[in-house]
Amino acid sequence: MIPLTNQAPRFVTCYHCGEGIESTASARSTSCPHCHKRLVHDDMIIEVATMWSGPIETCGRVVIGPSARLSTRHVAASESVDVAGDLTARVTCRGLVCLGGNSIFKGDCTAASLEVERGAIIKGGFFQIGH
Secondary structure (H helix, E strand, O other), X not given: OOOOOOOOOEEXXXXXXXXXXXXXXXXXXXXXXXXXXXXXXXXXEEOOXXXXXXXXXXXXXXXXXXXXXXXXEEEEEOOEEEEOOEEXXXXXXXXEEEEOOOOEEEOOEEEEEEEXXXXXXXXXXXXXEOO
């Protein structure tokens, strides 16, 4: 049997209830001990045009690449949402939402902070920034 290496624990924030969770560094998913819902730890990186029927949720980052077009009902991320392409969704982020200079965002946004680069296009939407 090969011994497991000692890795420092990973601390993540539940994107459902907002509670902090200690997890193993190698875990890709877990359940929140507070709200008992499933959590995904992996970053979600979208590089192509995609129609997604369900929510995209992660304790990490959501990255919409420059040639990507994503249309979904909800994007939730604990760390950040970085948009370089087109995003149509309701966004909830406990960290930074960054709209790049060539991005197009359509939808509502609730985030701890928002960065909008010159040239970004925002179509409609309700924004609640800060706590």
